[in-house]
Amino acid sequence: MNQTAAPDISQSELAEKLREFIHPEYVISDEETMRPYECDGLSMYCEMPMLVVLPETVAQVQQVMRICHRHHVPVVARGAGTGLSAGAMPHAQGVVLSLAKFNKILSIDPKARSARLQPGVRNLAISEKALQYGMYYGPDPSSQIACTIGGNVAENSGGVHCLKYGLTVHNILSVEMVTVEGDRVTVGSDGLDSCGMDLLALMTGSEGLLGIITEVQVKLLPRPEKAQVVMAGFDSIQNAGDAVGGIIGEGIIPGGLEMMDGFAIAAAEDFAQAGYPREAEALLLCEVDGTAEEVQEHIEQAENLFRKYGATSVRTSQTDHERALLWKGRKSAFPAVGRISPDYYCMDGTIPRRQLAHVLIEMQRMSERYGLRVANVFHAGDGNLHPLILFDANVPGEFERTEQFGGDILKLCVEVGGCITGEHGVGVEKIRQMAVQFDDRELEQFNALKAAFDPEGILNPGKGVPTLRQCQEYRALERQPQNQSEPNKVEA
Amino acid sequence: MADITGRLQEQILAARDEKRKLRIVGGGSKAFMGRQVNADDLHVGEHSGIVEYQPVELVLTARAGTLLTDIEAALAENNQMMSFEPPRFTDKATIGGTLACNQSGPGRPWTSSVRDQVLGTRVINGKGEHLRFGGQVMKNVAGYDVSRLQAGAMGTLGLITEISLKVLPRPAATATLVSELPLVDAIEVMNRRAAEPKPLTGACWLDGKLYLRLSGARSAVDATARQWQGELLEDGDRFWAELRDHTSDFFAGDEPLWRFSVNPTAANPDIKGDWLVDWGGAQRWYRGEAQLSGMEALAVQAGGQVSLFRGGDRSGEVMHRQPAPLKAVQQRLKHAFDPDAIFNPGRLYTWM
Ligand SMILES: Cc1cc2nc3c(=O)[nH]c(=O)nc-3n(C[C@H](O)[C@H](O)[C@H](O)COP(=O)(O)OP(=O)(O)OC[C@H]3O[C@@H](n4cnc5c(N)ncnc54)[C@H](O)[C@@H]3O)c2cc1C
Numbered sequence: 068m069n070q071t072a073a074p075d076i077s078q079s080e081l082a083e084k085l086r087e088f089i090h091p092e093y094v095i096s097d098e099e100t101m102r103p104y105e106c107d108g109l110s111m112y113c114e115m116p117m118l119v120v121l122p123e124t125v126a127q128v129q130q131v132m133r134i135c136h137r138h139h140v141p142v143v144a145r146g147a148g149t150g151l152s153a154g155a156m157p158h159a160q161g162v163v164l165s166l167a168k169f170n171k172i173l174s175i176d177p178k179a180r181s182a183r184l185q186p187g188v189r190n191l192a193i194s195e196k197a198l199q200y201g202m203y204y205g206p207d208p209s210s211q212i213a214c215t216i217g218g219n220v221a222e223n224s225g226g227v228h229c230l231k232y233g234l235t236v237h238n239i240l241s242v243e244m245v246t247v248e249g250d251r252v253t254v255g256s257d258g259l260d261s262c263g264m265d266l267l268a269l270m271t272g273s274e275g276l277l278g279i280i281t282e283v284q285v286k287l288l289p290r291p292e293k294a295q296v297v298m299a300g301f302d303s304i305q306n307a308g309d310a311v312g313g314i315i316g317e318g319i320i321p322g323g324l325e326m327m328d329g330f331a332i333a334a335a336e337d338f339a340q341a342g343y344p345r346e347a348e349a350l351l352l353c354e355v356d357g358t359a360e361e362v363q364e365h366i367e368q369a370e371n372l373f374r375k376y377g378a379t380s381v382r383t384s385q386t387d388h389e390r391a392l393l394w395k396g397r398k399s400a401f402p403a404v405g406r407i408s409p410d411y412y413c414m415d416g417t418i419p420r421r422q423l424a425h426v427l428i429e430m431q432r433m434s435e436r437y438g439l440r441v442a443n444v445f446h447a448g449d450g451n452l453h454p455l456i457l458f459d460a461n462v463p464g465e466f467e468r469t470e471q472f473g474g475d476i477l478k479l480c481v482e483v484g485g486c487i488t489g490e491h492g493v494g495v496e497k498i499r500q501m502a503v504q505f506d507d508r509e510l511e512q513f514n515a516l517k518a519a520f521d522p523e524g525i526l527n528p529g530k531g532v533p534t535l536r537q538c539q540e541y542r543a544l545e546r547q548p549q550n551q552s553e554p555n556k557v558e559a
Numbered sequence: 560m561a562d563i564t565g566r567l568q569e570q571i572l573a574a575r576d577e578k579r580k581l582r583i584v585g586g587g588s589k590a591f592m593g594r595q596v597n598a599d600d601l602h603v604g605e606h607s608g609i610v611e612y613q614p615v616e617l618v619l620t621a622r623a624g625t626l627l628t629d630i631e632a633a634l635a636e637n638n639q640m641m642s643f644e645p646p647r648f649t650d651k652a653t654i655g656g657t658l659a660c661n662q663s664g665p666g667r668p669w670t671s672s673v674r675d676q677v678l679g680t681r682v683i684n685g686k687g688e689h690l691r692f693g694g695q696v697m698k699n700v701a702g703y704d705v706s707r708l709q710a711g712a713m714g715t716l717g718l719i720t721e722i723s724l725k726v727l728p729r730p731a732a733t734a735t736l737v738s739e740l741p742l743v744d745a746i747e748v749m750n751r752r753a754a755e756p757k758p759l760t761g762a763c764w765l766d767g768k769l770y771l772r773l774s775g776a777r778s779a780v781d782a783t784a785r786q787w788q789g790e791l792l793e794d795g796d797r798f799w800a801e802l803r804d805h806t807s808d809f810f811a812g813d814e815p816l817w818r819f820s821v822n823p824t825a826a827n828p829d830i831k832g833d834w835l836v837d838w839g840g841a842q843r844w845y846r847g848e849a850q851l852s853g854m855e856a857l858a859v860q861a862g863g864q865v866s867l868f869r870g871g872d873r874s875g876e877v878m879h880r881q882p883a884p885l886k887a888v889q890q891r892l893k894h895a896f897d898p899d900a901i902f903n904p905g906r907l908y909t910w911m
Contacts, residue, residue: 257822257862268707318728449697
């Protein structure tokens with residue numbers, strides 16, 4: 068099951084077939100032009116595809132699928148390639164199906180508060196276009212300038228506002244998709260639910276393994292009357308963590324609630340000059356939005372609470388400009404860390420919030436053991452951790468050690484009742500850790516589900532869910548003592 | 560308040576061996592929904608109890624047979640709630656049945672649905688295997704979203720034994736505004752109001768009146784109630800509870816009840832009879848005899864789907880019919896979870 072039969076068609080034959088109905092320039096087979104497609108945002112994982120194809124119409128996508136299906140050619144859908152789990156990494160014997168040409172906003176219905184989009188529309192472009200109606204699209208991944216709505220659906224992406232406004236799955240009404248056989252179907256409708264099992268939810272987060280998304284209908288939200296952000300510095304992670312619990316215990320659901328550790332604060336401040344308190348061990352950004360009256364009420368409550376929980380500094384944005392500046396530091400945390408280290412590796416585990424202090428202390432221990440520094444940014448409201456492990460890919464063995472460190476962090480997340488990925492997906496990267504979070508019968512159930520859509524395993528093979536054979540291998544490796552711990556120390 | 564997973568597994572395996580079919584029964588409060596099932600009852604109501612509840616985490620985990628009333632009581636002690644306001648129908652309604660039937664109350668467009676708030680489930684599949692999907696944290700994208708897939712499947716994919724939900728603080732204040740308005744204008748006003756950044760959490764039209772509910776911070780509710788038109792309704796909570804539980808007069812009697820889930824701005828289908836418009840226009844109820852095919856055409860025109868929610872002929876299809884490729888996928892999904900087709904045969908569709 069899910070084992071792809073080898074393609075029975077050569078590169079040149081396939082290219083020729085595709086050029087019969089797709090503009091020849093958009094069927095790419097030379098190495099140089101294919102090179103930019105060899106990886107996604109997780110560039111440590113690369114593979115060159117057999118072909119890259121950029122269809123321009125849904126009918127062309129259908130035709131590509133029919134041909135690939137007939138000839139057992141793997142198909143890897145690709146949006147903007149900003150994914151962080153190598154989900155869009157090509158398959159050596161397969162086709163990369165880029166949705167880049169599908170970049171049109173098809174319609175906006177301000178009355179019904181929805182928009183119909185082609186899958187290659189950039190996340191931020193939706194809110195920019197909706198602004199004229201006083202609306203926006205809720206989920207705002209930090210990559211929103213570049214990532215596409217098709218990729219967002221495939222990964223069920225979140226953003227800094229998802230505690231209050233939800234993930235992608237909460238903000239879409241329907242998707243149109245092309246099945247592995249080339250059928251074009253719509254899942255969902257203009258209404259809020261459909262009869263029968265929830266296939267729309269199933270498609271969300273399916274990482275290109277169940278179908279090719281060719282259109283998305285999203286919900287739009289009215290722009291809040293007012294939004295303000297309170298920034299609070301703390302001299303311990305514990306206090307900051309308790310303050311998060313305090314806010315929620317008070318009955319306030321902030322629009323965004325983010326935490327950074329000392330290392331990340333310093334890096335972000337150097338990069339963005341947002342006015343962060345450099346000496347703080349932890350920083351909270353708490354955005355409250357709503358009607359003017361509500362914001363005033365909740366901001367006062369939040370300021371008082373943070374002081375009560377021992378904040379060493381509290382500052383509230385007074386203008387939209389100041390609010391944007393305070394967020395800029397957080398939203399540029401990844402590139403900021405990128406500046407102080409040759410490379411960094413972003414993890415994505417989720418934990419119950421009460422475990423935060425424990426997890427951070429354990430992580431610090433691991434950091435010392437592996438001799439690798441780690442900076443933490445944290446979607447504190449919903450328990451989604453992004454530890455950034457700093458490393459240098461040019462030092463032999465350092466990436467391997469980084470990966471092991473990352474694997475240990477994810478295992479810790481599962482141990483404390485959390486999970487291995489909150490928003491970046493499994494892709495190739497976390498396929499080993501799937502066997503940590505799920506047992507064999509659960510993985511088999513996933514594989515059976517996949518087979519219901521794609522019996523021959525043509526869509527994005529080797530991603531998302533491991534085969535049982537792979538799991539046995541991973542577990543056997545785990546049991547070998549040399550891989551268990553005590554990695555080589557390096558000079559810091 | 561017991562964990563009877565082992566016994567449930569045995570019953571499922573026995574049915575499998577003996578080639579019998581099973582009808583999953585929670586509290587039986589939604590027995591009227593879906594199609595009739597001819598099979599042996601498998602009672603899950605006893606499998607109940609709250610397993611874990613951490614108010615600060617905003618997460619509650621309960622066995623599937625737990626009564627909604629018990630969950631609500633536990634949450635109320637911490638000033639929290641299931642924001643999707645699950646309908647009760649009777650006080651026997653369980654959380655498992657609520658997810659299986661994807662039942663959410665009047666706040667659905669603003670305060671989410673049961674499907675939105677489910678974080679994880681444990682499910683016994685047709686092979687008697689007890690499996691865990693999702694988790695007890697807000698964000699989890701490892702593996703396919705089997706938990707949300709259960710919403711609306713009406714137990715055809717397996718027996719849900721445990722559910723983890725995101726819960727939310729109760730709003731500090733609530734107010735309901737009423738005004739007399741014809742249906743056409745009410746739909747227009749509902750949608751206009753929903754586009755304003757105000758604490759709207761309910762919009763319903765019934766018997767010539769538009770009801771708007773506001774909830775949130777006291778100051779926001781009061782200010783909006785002053786700015787918007789309409790009389791403040793005394794005892795507004797009762798109105799919304801009756802609407803949620805289908806105890807309003809509109810829902811009384813045996814006449815077939817049709818549910819349209821459509822574009823909130825769609826013109827109301829042009830057929831005579833009693834209508835109730837909820838969810839700011841996105842959910843519309845109709846009472847009357849009709850053919851499914853005719854109703855489907857109206858629903859498609861309005862951008863959505865229709866089902867025969869209660870009454871009428873329950874031996875034919877009662878759900879909006881599916882296009883061939885989706886029908887095939889659902890049959891294969893059913894087979895993937897329940898290869899011997901033990902659970903709730905024919906409950907959802909004649910062909911599954
Ligand atoms: C700096 C940075 C910050 C980030 N911040 C966040 C964040 O805050 N929150 C967050 O959730 N993510 C974040 N990400 C991760 C990434 O941006 C998201 O996962 C995003 O949704 C990927 O979109 P994409 O268009 O780039 O998809 P790609 O990377 O091209 O593809 C991702 C996956 O989706 C599949 N796919 C793409 N398009 C389709 C389609 N049309 N049909 C079917 N399958 C498809 C691919 O096969 C692949 O498996 C960040 C990434 C970077 C680099």
